[in-house]
Amino acid sequence: MPVNWKRFILILAAGAVAGLAWNAAxxxxxxLGRSVLVQAGDELVEARDAKVLLDHGALFLDARPxxxxxxxxxxxxxxxxxxxxxxxxxxxxxxxxRAGGIVxxxxxxxxxxxxxxxxxxxxxxxxxxxLNEGIPAWQxxxxxMDSGPRS
Amino acid sequence: xxxLARHPRLELVLRVLLGGFFVFASLDKIWNPAAFAxxxxxxxxxxxxxxxxxxxxxxxxxxxxxxxxxFGAWRRESALVMALLLVVFLVAAxxxxxxxxxxxxxxxxxxxxxxxxxxxLPAWTKxxxxxxxxxxxxxxxxxxxxxxxxxxxxxxxx
Numbered sequence: 001m002p003v004n005w006k007r008f009i010l011i012l013a014a015g016a017v018a019g020l021a022w023n024a025a026x027x028x029x030x031x032l033g034r035s036v037l038v039q040a041g042d043e044l045v046e047a048r049d050a051k052v053l054l055d056h057g058a059l060f061l062d063a064r065p066x067x068x069x070x071x072x073x074x075x076x077x078x079x080x081x082x083x084x085x086x087x088x089x090x091x092x093x094x095x096x097x098r099a100g101g102i103v104x105x106x107x108x109x110x111x112x113x114x115x116x117x118x119x120x121x122x123x124x125x126x127x128x129x130x131l132n133e134g135i136p137a138w139q140x141x142x143x144x145m146d147s148g149p150r151s
Numbered sequence: 152x153x154x155l156a157r158h159p160r161l162e163l164v165l166r167v168l169l170g171g172f173f174v175f176a177s178l179d180k181i182w183n184p185a186a187f188a189x190x191x192x193x194x195x196x197x198x199x200x201x202x203x204x205x206x207x208x209x210x211x212x213x214x215x216x217x218x219x220x221x222f223g224a225w226r227r228e229s230a231l232v233m234a235l236l237l238v239v240f241l242v243a244a245x246x247x248x249x250x251x252x253x254x255x256x257x258x259x260x261x262x263x264x265x266x267x268x269x270x271x272l273p274a275w276t277k278x279x280x281x282x283x284x285x286x287x288x289x290x291x292x293x294x295x296x297x298x299x300x301x302x303x304x305x306x307x308x309x
Contacts, residue, residue, distance in 0.1 A: 012212055
């Protein structure tokens with residue numbers, strides 16, 4: 001008996017419809033039109049606008065593990081890794097209080113670290129924007145990276 | 152691989168195992184769609200909105216195809232749907248590996264963070280790597296064997 005391609009398509013279509021219906025009606029779904037990483041209170045900034053902030057003295061914070069920051073970073077960015085937040089924050093708190101603005105970034109739209117770090121900063125009284133879609137968006141906008149070693 | 156499916160009982164066992172695996176793999180993702188979406192993001196194959204659609208629909212296709220295969224309905228078509236999914240997974244895994252992206256939990260069967268999933272499994276079984284590719288190749292072989300098994304060898308009415 002040959003493959004019935006109508007059935008094949010029907011399985012795919014029925015699965016997709018069931019998924020969309022479950023997402024809409026189950027109470028466990030989420031908004032499909034934006035990243036699930038974005039929560040209420042998160043302030044996103046696009047790469048070009050972030051560059052303007054950088055040029056006006058905003059402090060950039062790299063939320064990736066410190067080894068990634070050592071290898072490459074947005075110019076002038078300091079390391080505030082999500083996985084070592086409390087210790088790194090204690091060392092940076094003075095700089096953060098003097099900063100004219102704060103932008104947090106990580107490795108892309110799949111990276112949650114910048115959102116987590118921005119929220120932790122907000123809990124401590126610091127307003128911090130999140131670079132939307134992180135380093136790839138920065139590079140796609142033709143903006144520079146520092147790749148020299150840092151310690 | 153198709154020779155394995157020439158015996159009705161063996162075909163039945165393979166069908167239940169493959170279908171059952173897909174059903175099992177779908178449940179946690181269906182129950183936690185937002186957590187699964189975060190995992191899909193980590194693959195960085197498509198942007199947030201396409202990834203959201205994948206996260207919401209893919210587990211239900213897995214569930215439906217798995218149930219059909221387990222119960223022996225539309226078995227060729229459901230096995231081919233699984234084969235299609237496995238080919239997509241293989242291409243995506245190759246892309247992730249080629250780009251050097253570190254995905255700790257592939258989201259294949261669970262949305263739990265890698266360090267909190269069952270500890271008796273080593274970490275390399277959960278991420279995107281050669282283990283995942285090898286497992287999917289085996290599953291793909293089983294799916295194709297079922298999809299193209301000779302009609303007279305199938306174990307139940309078609």
